[in-house]
Amino acid sequence: MSWGTTRVLGNRDAARYLAAVLVSGFGTAAMLLVAGIWVKDLTGSSSLAGLVTLGTWGPTLVAPLIGVLADRFRRRPLLIWLHLAMAALLPVLLLVDSAARVGLIFAVMVAYGVSFVLIDSAEAALVPAVVPGELLGDVNGLRLTVNEGMKLVAPLAGAGLFAAYGGHPVVLLDAATFAVAALLLTRIRVPEAPPPPPEPWTRQLAEGMGHLRRHAPLRHLVACTGAAMLLIGINGALAYAVVDDGLHRSPEFNGVLGTVQGVGSLAGGLAAGGLLRRLGDRRVTAVAAALLAAGLALRAAPGLGPVVAGTLAVGVGAPLVLITVWTAVQRETPNALVGRVSATVNTLTFGPGTLAVLAGAGLLELVDHRVIQLTGAAGAVLLAGWALRVGPRPAAPECPRAAGGEEAAPEPATPQTAPAAETAERV
Numbered sequence: 001m002s003w004g005t006t007r008v009l010g011n012r013d014a015a016r017y018l019a020a021v022l023v024s025g026f027g028t029a030a031m032l033l034v035a036g037i038w039v040k041d042l043t044g045s046s047s048l049a050g051l052v053t054l055g056t057w058g059p060t061l062v063a064p065l066i067g068v069l070a071d072r073f074r075r076r077p078l079l080i081w082l083h084l085a086m087a088a089l090l091p092v093l094l095l096v097d098s099a100a101r102v103g104l105i106f107a108v109m110v111a112y113g114v115s116f117v118l119i120d121s122a123e124a125a126l127v128p129a130v131v132p133g134e135l136l137g138d139v140n141g142l143r144l145t146v147n148e149g150m151k152l153v154a155p156l157a158g159a160g161l162f163a164a165y166g167g168h169p170v171v172l173l174d175a176a177t178f179a180v181a182a183l184l185l186t187r188i189r190v191p192e193a194p195p196p197p198p199e200p201w202t203r204q205l206a207e208g209m210g211h212l213r214r215h216a217p218l219r220h221l222v223a224c225t226g227a228a229m230l231l232i233g234i235n236g237a238l239a240y241a242v243v244d245d246g247l248h249r250s251p252e253f254n255g256v257l258g259t260v261q262g263v264g265s266l267a268g269g270l271a272a273g274g275l276l277r278r279l280g281d282r283r284v285t286a287v288a289a290a291l292l293a294a295g296l297a298l299r300a301a302p303g304l305g306p307v308v309a310g311t312l313a314v315g316v317g318a319p320l321v322l323i324t325v326w327t328a329v330q331r332e333t334p335n336a337l338v339g340r341v342s343a344t345v346n347t348l349t350f351g352p353g354t355l356a357v358l359a360g361a362g363l364l365e366l367v368d369h370r371v372i373q374l375t376g377a378a379g380a381v382l383l384a385g386w387a388l389r390v391g392p393r394p395a396a397p398e399c400p401r402a403a404g405g406e407e408a409a410p411e412p413a414t415p416q417t418a419p420a421a422e423t424a425e426r427v
Contacts, residue, residue, distance in 0.1 A: 003274075004134075004135055004137070004138030004273040004274055007135055007138070008131060008135055008139050008142055008273075009142075011130070011131055013130045013188045013189060013190055014130050014131050014139055016184050016185070016187050016188050017123075017126075017127070017130055017139075017184075017185070017188055018139070018142055018143065018146060019184050020083075020180075020182075020185050021143055021146050021147065021181075022146045022150065023177045023180045023181045023184065024177050024178055024180075024181035025146060025147045025154070026150045026153075027173055027175075027176070027177030028112075028150075028154075028174065029147075029150045029155055029158070030154040030155060030157055030170055030173060030174065031090075031158065031170055031171070032052075032053075032056060032112075033154075033155040033159060034158045034159065034161075034162045034167055035105055035109055036049045036052040036053065037049070038096070038102075038105060038167045039051075039102055039105055039106075042096075042098065042102050048102070051106070052105065055109035055110045055112075056109050056110075056112050056113040057113060057350075058113055059110065059113035059117050060346060060347060060350055061347060062347075063117045063121075063344065063346050063347045064208065064343050064344040064347055065201075065205065066114060066117045066121075066343060067118070067121040067208070067339050067340040067342060067343020067346075068201055068204045068205055068208070069118060069121075069339070070118055070122045070125060070338075070340065070342075070343070071121075071195065071208075071336060071338070071339040071340050072195055072198050074192045075125045075126040075129075075192065075339070076185060076188060076190060076192060079119060079122050079126065080182050080186055082115055082118055082119055082122070083181050083182035083185065084178070084182045085115070086115055087175045087176070087178035087182065088175075089108060089111055090108065091171065091172070091175055092104060092108060093108055093167065093168075094168055094172075096167065117343055117346070120342065120343070120346060121338075121339040121340070121342045121343045121346075122339060123143075124326065124329065124330055124338050124339065124342035125338035126190070127139055127140070127330060128330050128331075128335065128338070129190045129191065129335075130190055134277065136330050137272050137273035137274075137275075137276035137277065137323060137324075137327045138274075139273075140273075140323045140326045140327050140330075141269040141270060141319070141323050142269065142270070143269075144268075144269040144272075144319050144322065144323060145265075145266050145319075148265040148266055148269060148319070149262075149266060151262060152259060152262045152263075158170050161173070195336070204340060207337060208340030208341045208343075208344050209344055211334075212341065212344065212345070215332060218328055218329065221281055221282075221285065221324065221325050221328050222325060222349065223348075224285050224289070224383060224386060224387045225321050225322065225325040225345075225348075226349050226351070227379075228288060228289060228318075228321045228380075229322075229349050229350060229352050229353035229356075230352035230353060230356045231296065231356070231376050231379060231380055231383070232292065232314065232353055232356075233352065233353035233356030233360065234356045234360040234376050235292075235296060235299070235360075235376065236353075236356075236360070237356065237359070237360025237364070238299075238360055238364065238369045238372060238373060239257070240254065241364055241369035242257075242299055242369060242373075243257070245369060246299075246301075246302055246307065247302070247304060257308070257311045260308055260311045260312055260315065261311050261312070261314060263312065263315065264311070264312040264314065264315020264316040264317075264318075265316070265319050267315075267316055268315065268316040268317065268318065268319035268320045268323075269319045269323065271316075271320070272284070272320055272323040272324070273323075275320070276324060281327075282387055282388055282389075283388070284320055284321075284324045285320075285321055285325075285387040286384040286385075286387040287384075288317040288318075288320035288321040288324070289317070289321070289380050289381075289383040289384035289387055290380070290384045291313045291314070291316055291317030291320070292313070292317045292318075292377075292380040293377045293380035293381045293383075293384065294310065295310040295312075295313030295314035295317060296314070296373045296374070296376045296377040296380060297310065297373070297374060298313065299311060299314070300369070300370040322349070325345060325349060326342075326345075329341055329342050
């Protein structure tokens with residue numbers, strides 16, 4: 001266990017936060033899988049089952065508009081109420097007993113998607129108040145590791161419950177995990193200053209986007225992450241072609257490769273904090289891009305060994321690039337803006353990946369998957385070089401330069417700073 005991981009887990013509030021992430025993540029991973037199976041079982045339609053995912057991820061496309069809310073309230077109470085609201089909403093699905101009521105599943109999944117955006121934005125702003133600035137990468141890495149770990153085990157539990165008893169027990173399980181997570185969040189004790197008086201929605205939205213425009217290094221990092229997620233999206237769209245045309249195996253083998261990629265994500269999440277301290281943002285992003293290049297190239301090979309190794313490399317690289325940009329946003333953004341800036345960054349980074357899935361599926365009709373993957377690998381090599389480009393420094397605040405030429409990480413902008421600390425209340 002690394003020094004950073006030990007420090008995070010030894011922090012009572014950070015440990016309770018991560019426990020809440022683990023508990024709610026288990027129920028969420030189970031429910032998201034079962035929702036699609038449930039729709040398929042009731043309607044017999046694969047296309048309708050696929051639209052369940054669109055319901056949960058669709059709100060990400062308007063995340064900047066939703067993220068403004070995260071900056072209008074104190075973040076810990078907002079997180080508690082969001083978890084309680086989902087715990088209260090999910091039992092609506094107990095009314096689903098036929099295809100005529102399948103619309104309730106879609107409605108709840110859209111609410112799920114909106115809650116994802118708000119929870120992510122509020123957590124991004126809360127975490128810098130929970131741990132010191134040098135541990136932000138570690139806690140973000142542990143958060144992703146916990147989520148990925150739940151994706152390895154919870155879907156199996158959810159599918160087993162559904163097969164034995166139907167969707168209702170999974171609904172109750174998910175509602176209970178949201179309630180337990182809310183209880184854990186009430187045990188966190190961090191100082192939060194009252195939010196400033198709300199300004200017009202459009203002005204707050206413009207302030208969040210303006211921060212990215214003014215902060216060139218952060219904008220460059222977000223652009224690199226968006227490009228990396230585009231390549232990851234293309235890789236995902238080619239998954240069945242790799243298994244079928246490349247390995248000549250049944251589609252179910254994607255489950256095996258998915259587990260391999262999940263193991264890689266666990267490793268990448270645990271390593272992220274230490275790598276960020278040693279290498280800095282630009283170099284970690286370049287390392288992640290190099291791993292993606294190697295992974296895409298290996299997955300174009302016909303043998304099982306190279307494909308497994310390539311899948312593992314993609315699994316390690318993906319969390320590294322995401323944790324790097326999340327940590328940079330928390331470190332380089334005033335706390336009053338973190339919610340809306342984080343939501344905007346999520347749209348700019350995950351949006352390209354969503355579009356890439358559609359583009360990759362279309363290209364498969366015209367081009368062999370190996371050509372697409374090797375082209376993506378070449379693009380990832382260029383991305384690694386672009387990530388190392390030194391852009392202009394932000395106008396303010398100026399950050400001292402650390403040894404080795406990297407910018408030293410400034411203390412995170414948290415509500416405890418300056419005169420706000422005198423009026424901050426413990427919530």
